[in-house]
Every structure is written in structure tokens, then in C-alpha cells.
Amino acid sequence: MTTELTLRTGTGPDGAVVLTVAGEIDMSNAGVFADALTEAVAGADGSRLVVDLTAVQYLDSAGLAALFAQADHIEVRTGQLLAPLLEISGLTELTTIHRA
Template structure:
């Protein structure tokens, strides 16, 4: 079954490209995310605050296109992004604009 995913491109007044992602990112739709990031072609802020699930296929897409990305992640995804090492590769911040806390333990 295909997981629902909505991808919306926008441009801020300062010219920054923003890709807002809503839904679940998994193997069934990771190619759609890859295509949307490829269309952005430059610096892009990827707003994942509306994402409730991110599997390894989605992580692979973000790792492969890491150069030029900045991620906005909700608390639910913060441990995934941190433990995977993606937070070491790209700038990551929470919805409030601050870096998410590293998972404890």
C-alpha cells in the first residue's frame, strides 16, 4: 500500500526554496521525495514538521542529496535524524528554529 505524501514547493521572500513535506516517507514514495529535491536543484529548506514516519528509504534520499539541504524536524523525527548521523551532515533545527536536543541514553 502506498503511504500518503504531499510535497509542496514554495519560495520565501528572501529567495530561499522551501519544500514542505506532509505524510509518511517510506519505500513506496521515497522516489517522489527524491524527484522533488532534484527539482529544487540548489539550497533548499526541507520542512518535515508534517511527517509522522521516516524510514531508511527516506533517510537514504536525504543523505544522497544532503549538500545544500537544511532540515526542519518535529520532535518525533529528531532522534531518527540524530542517530542516523544525518544531523552531522546537514543543518537541522526544530519547528521553533532551535537545534533539536540529542537523544539521551
């Protein structure tokens, strides 16, 4: 069974490309998430890409791996729920994390 995941790409008020993610990211849909990240990085074409995880309620190691694979090309916006996970995982050492 696939876990519900919503992905939307748009432009933020500052002109940055924003990939907004909602739901849960786990091994059942991490491939879809990774593909969306890859597409968003390519579509950003050198512009800032912000991955907005504020509406994500769950992120497992497969989702983290997708973020790590693109760490050089993204910034992450997160809420209180995922912030400790991103810090413990070491992602905060590789990319900019914005707390919402």
C-alpha cells in the same frame, strides 16, 4: 499500496526555497520524495533549500537515503518526532537541522 505523501515547493519569508513534506515517507513513495528533492535542489539554483519535515509522521530508511543523497545541498526543519532519528542516523553531522 502507496502511503499518502504531499509535497509542495515554495519560497520562505527569508527567500529560501522550501520543500514542505507531509504524510509518511517509506519505500512505497521514497522515489517520489527523492525526485522532488532533486527537482527542488535544481530549482534552488544555489539558494538555500530547506526541507520542512515538521508534518511528516513516519520516515524509513528509504526516505533517509534520499535526504543523505542531498545532504550537501539542503537544510532540514523537523519537529520533535523525527529529530532523534535524524540525530541517530548521523544526518545532523552532514547538514543543518532546525528544530521547529
